[in-house]
Amino acid sequence: xxxxxxxxxxxxxxxGEAEALEILRVGEYGYLSMRDEEGVxxxxxxxxxxxxxxxxxxxxxxxxxxxxxxxxxxxxxxVGSVELQPQELTTNYRSVIVSGEASIVEDDELKRHVLRxxxxxxxxxxxxxxxxxxxxxADRTSVISIEVESISAKCKE
Numbered sequence: 001x002x003x004x005x006x007x008x009x010x011x012x013x014x015x016g017e018a019e020a021l022e023i024l025r026v027g028e029y030g031y032l033s034m035r036d037e038e039g040v041x042x043x044x045x046x047x048x049x050x051x052x053x054x055x056x057x058x059x060x061x062x063x064x065x066x067x068x069x070x071x072x073x074x075x076x077x078x079v080g081s082v083e084l085q086p087q088e089l090t091t092n093y094r095s096v097i098v099s100g101e102a103s104i105v106e107d108d109e110l111k112r113h114v115l116r117x118x119x120x121x122x123x124x125x126x127x128x129x130x131x132x133x134x135x136x137x138a139d140r141t142s143v144i145s146i147e148v149e150s151i152s153a154k155c156k157e
Contacts, residue, residue, distance in 0.1 A: 005073055013117035015094065020153035023096045024049045032056070034067035034074050041067055047076075048117045054098065054146040055105070055114040065104065068144060072101045094155040098148050105143040114143045115152070 015023075024144055033042045047056040054076060057063045066073075080094035106113045112134060119130030 004075055010039055012034055013094075013154050015096075015153035017151070017153075019094070019155075020096045021049070023078055023080040023094055023153060024054070024098070027080060027096075030054075030056075030076050030078040032064070032074060032076050034064070034071070036063065036067040036070040036145065038063075044121060046118065048121050050114065050147045052148050054100070055117070056144055057115060057118060058142045060142050062141050064144065065142060068102045070106055072103060073099070074102045074146055075099055087107065090156065092155075092157050094153070094157075096151060096153040098146065100146040100148045101143050102146050105145055108138075111141075111143045112138055113143075115141065 027047075029044050030047050031042055032045050033040065035041060043064065045056040047054050049055075076098040078096045078098075080096070081092070083092040085092055105114065115134045115138060116127075116131065119127055119134070123130050
């Protein structure tokens with residue numbers, strides 16, 4: 001993973017690599033941007049960061065999968081804390097933008113591992129039900145990975 005803030009216009013708002021990874025670890029959802037023969041496509045997704053790889057789940061068919069097959073290059077954005085400052089006509093925020101290459105996870109053991117990580121992140125108090133759901137639906141669920149190639153982060157506080 002290459003941490004790269006060099007292209008950020010407002011260098012005074014940069015965050016470090018540790019802060020960027022923390023935003024990725026705790027973020028509720030991210031915005032995935034992709035493209036296919038129809039054009040550009042953006043969609044919010046639940047995700048989990050495992051090591052330096054971002055994972056999310058998908059139906060076993062649909063536009064996300066078609067985009068990955070058409071062009072695996074993606075952009076992924078997570079906005080951490082947001083606080084409107086209406087009196088100042090601005091917003092305080094922390095955000096991360098990742099560029100990377102997406103691929104469909106083919107390994108069944110890895111896919112189930114990622115689905116369990118998603119259950120722990122989003123429904124930790126319901127792990128038993130989550131594991132049962134994985135058993136029932138893993139065969140008709142896809143998992144997509146994003147191998148992070150570069151990451152940048154900034155804030156306005």
